[in-house]
Amino acid sequence: MLVSRGPRRAALTVAACATLLLAGCGGSDDDGSADETAPAQVRLYGTDGNMQNSFAEEFGDQSGLLKGMKGTTPLTPLSDDFKERLRSIDPDLTGFLYAAETYDAVAISAIAAQLAGSTEPAKIAEQIVGVTNGGERCDSIGQCLELARDGLDVAYRGVSLTRAGFTDIGEPSTASYGTLHFGSDSQLDDGKTEFLGAGDETTASGKEPPAPKKQTPSVVRDSGAPLKLGSLLSKTGDLALAYPPMAAGGALALKEINDAGGVLGDDVAWVDGDDGTNPSVAKATVAKHIEDGVQVIIGAGASGISRAVLPDVVKAGLVLFSPSNTDAGLSAVEDGGLYFRTAPSDILQGRALADMILRDGARKIALVARQDSYGEGLQGNVRSELERAGHGPSQVKLFNYTPPEDPNAPPLDFTSGAQEIKQFGADAVLVIGYAESAKVIQALAAAGMSLNR
Structure with a gap:
């Protein structure tokens, strides 16, 4: 991770951000004053948490505020065939964010269990990185499972994992990002989407996994099948707008696994669950999954x-495999070798976002983020990249907000933060959040800022 070595004033600014609610953080102009008037136009940017068609539903009759908003998200060019297979699961899909990553997380988990000849979580974990590296290449779930049953090592190339496999710590070595644009109908204009490759294929793991076990009657008998996968995706809460494509991706992979003969002689079971975009809800779901004998948990969403x-x-000895975690700090988390993800680190997204903002010629940039590891982590990555390009504390200002704890809590009020952004004179505002970040954009408009059209 790139870390800024800027002046002490900038370092103190970052520390102060952690304790301020709705207060602007960052340096002021050299004379200590801020611009009193907002520029005629303010460019609006978003991230993977809000750059999706369902985000418009959070605005009610103000969805027109999204017109012209730009942003980035981990996104692989998806084939028409894959999209049609997803729609066979959910005909009402309006977007595909993290559908491919969820599909691949489920697929890799199943193939790893087949190679391990066991549903024991620790043995599955030992195979997961190796599933994506070093063996015979296979491009479909059925093909990979057939090879694994014969005791052959595989190198899975799925929908999101196309160029190279996992690193030693169990995350993608390469990634694809999409640059997205909201059109005049407040929906993403697919015709303007561009794709950017990121990462380094040489960082893919070269470690040898344990030798695969050929499927025999004795292996099946001792395997502990069926394999149980437990969902920990965001059915409810601030990230629920991203749930439909992820649910469809997981359900499609499960269907194709079982249509191909399942794992270790039995169909894979799916145990539903919700993370609620809330730690208390998620912990309760994890406890229920442990009680139900789940071996691999697919999630969490956030x-x-x-x-x-x-x-x-980790205490229960299960595998946690997320299709949508991007917090760069998770690369170094203490996980006992049991945490994996198909989503790329936000270090890569931070670079893509900063490049997009700079190419548009922004002069003063406000970075607004929800106060959690995703929001503040990505905010810090973008800030570091902007600093590397010469945008110092007088040009970049950080703002943070605490998202509502649950649906019954009072809605987010960003009024004072919007006024500070206006006084700062920002001509670019990046909003890093989930569904609740609609309130930030509405507050900017209510403050009299003219959002770019």
Whole structure:
């Protein structure tokens, strides 16, 4: 991770951000004053938490505020065939965010169990990185499972994992990002989407996994099958807008696994669950999965929720495999070798976002983020990249907010933060959050800022 070595004033600014609610953080102009008037136009940017079609539903009759908003998200070019297979699961899908990553997380988990000849979580974990590296290449679930049953090592290339396999710590060595644009109908304009490759294929793991076990009657008898996968995705809460494509991706992979003969002679079972985008809800779901004998948990949806439940998962000896965690700090988390993800680190997304903002010629940039490991982590990555490009404390200002704890809590009020952004004179605002970040954008408009059209 790139770390800024800027002046002491900038370092103190970052520390102060952790304790301020709705207060602007960052340096002021050299004379200590801020611009009193907002520029005529303010460019609006978003991230994977809000750059999706369902985000428009959070605005009611103000969805037009999204027109012209740009952003980035981990996104692989998806084939028409894959999209149609997803729609066979959910005909009402309006987007595909993290559908491919969820599909691949489920697929890799199943193939790893087949190679291990066991549903024991620790043995599955030992195979997961190796599933994506070093063996005979296979491009479909059925093909990979057939090879694994014959006791052959595989190198799975799925939908999101196309160029190279996992690193030693169990995350993608390469990634693809999409640059997205909201059109005049407040929906993403697919015609403007561009794809950018990121990462380094040489960082893919070269470690040898344990030798695969050929499927025999004795292996099946002692395997502990069926394999049980437990969902820990965001059915409810601030990240629920991302749930439909992820649920469809997981359900499609499960169907194709079982249509291909299942794992270790039995169909793979799916145990439903919700992380609620809330640590308390997620912990309760994890406890229920442990009680139900789940071996691999698919989730959590949000990075901060994975951080909250990981100690419980590790203590129980289960695998936690997220399709959507991007917090860069999770690369170094103490996980006992049991945490994996198909989503790339936000270090890569931070670079893509900073490049997008700089190419548009921004002069003063406000970075607004929810106060959790995802929001503040990505905010810090973008800030570091902007600093590397010469944008110092007088040009970049950090703002943070505490998201509502649950649906019954009072809605987010960003009024004072919006006024500070206006006084700062920002001509670019990056909003890092989930569904609740709609309130930030509405507050900017209510403050009289003219959002770019």
